[in-house]
Amino acid sequence: MNSSRQRKIAYLLAIVVLFTGIIGVGQWIQWSADKNGLAQKSLGKVNPISGTAQLVFMGMRGVAVTFLWHEAIELKKHERWFEIRPVLESITLLQPNFVNPWTFQAWNMAYNICAEWESVPDKYHWIREGIDFMKNAVETNKDKTDMEWYVGWLYHNRFGMSDEKTFLRDMFRNETDDNFALAQSGIKDNFQVAYDWFGQANDTIRRLQEPPKSKGIMPFMTYPALAKSYYADLMQQEGTFGEKTKNAWRAGHNEWLEFGREGGPDKDEDLKLRLEYSPEEWNKLTDTQRYWVDRYRGVVNYNSWKKRTATESTDEMQEAREAFYNAEKDRKEGNYKKAIAEYEKAFPLWRQVMERDANMREDLTTIEDSQKYERNYLRLLRLLDQKLPATRPFEGLFKPAEETPIAPATDLKRDEPKPIEPKPAAERAEAKSKDAAKKE
Amino acid sequence: MTTDAVIETRNLTKVYRDFWGRKKVDALKSLNLTVQRGEIFGLLGPNGSGKTTSIKLLLGLLFPSNGEALVLGKPASDVAKNERIGYLPEESYLYRFLNAEETLDFYGRLFDISGKERRKRIDSLIQQVGLNRARKRVLKEYSKGMTRRIGVAQALINDPELILLDEPTSGLDPLGTREMKDLIRSLRDEGKTVVLCSHLLADVQDVCDRIAILHQGELKELGRVSDLLSIQDMTEIKVGGLSDEAKEEIRQVVARHNGNLVSMGHPSTTLEDLFLKIIRESEAHPGRRYLPEREGEQPTEPPVSSN
Amino acid sequence: MFAMVIETTNPSLLYSMPHWSLPFWWIGTVLILSVFGFAGALLLTWLKTHSAARAFQLTVKALFEGLIEIVTLPAGCSRIFALAKLSFREAIRRRILYVFFLFLIPFLFAGWYLPNSPEGQLRFLVAFVNGAISWLLIPLSVFLVSMSLPTDIQQHTIYTVVTKPVRRLEILVGRILGFMGIFTLVLLIMGGVGLIYLRGQSDATVRQSQWTARVPIYATAPEDVTTANELKLPLMFYKKGQLQAQGTNVGKEWAYRSHIEGATSDSAHWFFQFDPSQFQNREEVPVELTFDIFKTTKGDPTRPGAEESGVWCLLRFVDRKTGETVFDRTFRVNNNRGNVVYVPAKAFASGNVEVIAQCLTRNQFLGMAPADLYLLADERTFEGNFLKGLVTIWLKILLLTCVAVTASTFLKGFVTILFTFMVYILGFFHDFMIGIVTGQVRGGGPLESSIRLFTQNNQVTDLDPNFFNRIALGVDMLLLELMRALAYIIPNLTLLDTAEFVASGFDIPWALLLRNALFVIGYVVPVVIFGYFVFKNRELAA
Incomplete structure (x- = not known):
């Protein structure tokens, strides 16, 4: 009797102690989660179902997710495409704040599953599934720059750069769902929508002053400019010329300049570089900084894009492009005489631009295009038994490969400045406090 | 082996073993008993003396470790004997989600009693045990006394020849006890055989014709109540x-x-006196049959060594 | 997309009745098992009584009595009915019907997951409704049934029952019937609600294409044609001048479909034998097919019309009695999309037809499986098919109920629940278990695979033959033998899944239902009899 009462008191005490302990630990976890931005409410929109699902599985969440991943892989293996989406939704309900499940599966739908389909409307459907999925990810996760960028990438790459892009972009323009297809610029175009998303990602980066995780900050931040440039490029390829296209190129050019002037944020002051400097500013830079500016320009192909966007927006270039486009079109349709006339109209304009712009002359795509036009023109002449010109239209314009000087290996090393040695953290902090002291 | 024996046990033994087959308790040691038709037979003993074990062996709820039990001339394990048996368990183990009528109907069906007959019996039994007003209430809501009554009613649903009552008066108030005893006597008057086991000695003293006293699984005393209690x-x-x-x-x-x-x-002494005396004797000389000093009278059954 | 995936070389077997010898196999198996059971019982009794002669006498007696009780079971039908009614009432009074409201909860959320493609919609909805029913009803039944008998024994209510002239087998059978009664009721209510839900949720396009129950005629293996290595198959591939079981392997992970190359003499041949009278009053018969295409070149993806290019296929119907081509059609095949070819009914007049498929597009492949091409003999209602699907769930519950009742004759309530769930879960991994014990699944036995797990050893190389590993392998051999026994005792529950038919819009064949019913009954009868012998020979009082 007595001992049983003692036992009960002991149990009660144990319960109280453990309970208080658990509450304490829980509070601590909550506090540190808040501090590190890991608390559910600081991560993004909280989905009530997600919460319930996680509760239901409690400690078994990992097991359940493993099972669902396995299921998703099996479904894909057995080509049961239509059943995959609900499984993926379940995975992300259980792990709403992991980046990889979202990106991996969005990629899975937009690329792998999409490739299993033959007709373009089907492909379009699966790209859209992937994008919608990724948009859910952004909604559930606040301030995940990589996710925002990824939505833009899917619009940019899947609709604008795949083999079927002509058909895909056409379908995109006829999309009835404005939420999906209409950009802030009011244009229904995949690159315009991609531009919005890339811009959003860049804004987040500037606001948080934190570099993205998936790639280097410079390449990451060029995407708005890239999207605008490709938009103009695709307009040309699809046969739109004149003022509209020129404006598109100008917009692209401005985008590059803006990016060049602003640069990317970096916590390290020494590395906080831009790509665009006025001559006075440039003179003030140290050798090391100049080296890095140069290197970044190379990485994102800055100079080339800057020049190309400027060149493409000129009148001669537009005229030449339009003439070549018409020439190719006429040639394919069998209007050979008309085609020859268009070619002959385009060659001098083109040559003029090329002679002015060394950068364009070295661009491989431009060289390829030029050679194609030249070849097609000469073939037409032969076909119609016309007299061949004494010199080829682009004779001497492009350097033959063997004339390009090959720099000796030693030359490469000679001018290379020393990269910045990473300083130990303590030293760096010291330097910073010194700076602060100086300012005061 | 008289033809009129309703219950007969020969060397009935029950040993409880644990999972590994090791002996735990000798619950019943070589019980030899004969219950005659038409008598009220009482099995008495303190808790754990083996009386409930004996009843369960007689009903086939337990299987004997040795010896055998014949009930109505059939082995205890034979289901057919149940046709003529009524059993009231220690506590009324009934389905608490059924009401009185459904309970009796259920047990009645188990006896394959025809529908008309069943309804007639249910009515008369409910009247007999005085549950008429509570016949539609589920057993969950019953008091202990009421539960006992419905238990009795289910034991009588088949108009049995032999009725086994396990602690029939436990938990009953004096009035209920009186009614129960009257019922037992009236059953005997109808020519039925009643076997009851109890540790409430005063309750059974005046109903039993014969009693057997068990202690620690051994038969200690057996005889007519009037004989046993006279000095x-x-x-x-x-x-x-x-x-x-x-x-x-x-x-x-x-x-x-x-x-x-x-x-x-x-x-007369009281049964309680006799009982205590037997217990004391038994604890002083374990394993020995209690032999009262009676001149010229042999015990009804020969003493049996209980090895 | 039309065809349902049937991963067997002979899908028409699903539509054929079980072989006449089946009951004899069953009886043989049961007899062999009985011999083992008898030997086991004998051994146990011998250990208890320490006398071989007495043990033999007792066991034979128990066997004899048991057999008589089994044979005379129908005589106790009114008692069984009373016991069944009791269980039914117990379930009702314990308010189990309230789980029905639990059943409604998931329906509130299902819409969140609904795929937006019509092809996926019905499949998802059917899977969802079936899942909701199974996931609620199966645990419910396991819990209810497992606790029932142990509770009766624990609370001694069984005393008042077994002291009546009730045979113990009647107690088991009555219980099973009573519980099955209540489960049937709940299943029907849930099924009704599920069907209404399905109708309400699926949109017009779904109801047009999927809201049906197709009755296909699949190809059957011909008697007079074999492949080069003497195989008789319903679908054969002509390749390199001879008939073969497989076409070209294009290297897909899932080798369900075999491919034929375009613009070559390669072809695929299906052989159909059927009763032609069923097409007598019809103008034309739809032949539905779902081929896979595999492209080695894309061509110019910007050329006009490239968005719907596909691969060209030629389908020829040859009357095998006359050898004449009775119908042919050329059409374009697209990935994951079905085609229908309407063939004049007179082409099928002989009831013996060969369908030959060839790929016409150079450098591209067409892939096919036996079940990918079929004659659409009839279409039945979706609702009826859905009901048939419920029958399968019912059979599954019957099986689990019987297993639980049997287990509860010798196990405590919670142990019974665990046991029954174990049977249920292992039942779904039946193929996997068989794979492990036959060595088809790599990784070895339990110890070997844990060693490989912890040492991150891959599955292909042999384990280092050191002392511990050798011991582990030895123990594994023993464990695997145990597993082998287990694998053949656990029922293969994957057989009892017909949701795929309903979801794909295919009529569940009666033959399949009959097979499933026979499977469950054949499993359940010995199980319950085993339980009966245990229950009969156990003491119910402590």
């Missing part, structure tokens, strides 16, 4: 209308025989 070396005389002279004369007679007159006649 042979005493005489009780109760006489009415005797004159003072006659009384004086008797006193003198007693004095002449060196007697000490307390009162006249054979007084």
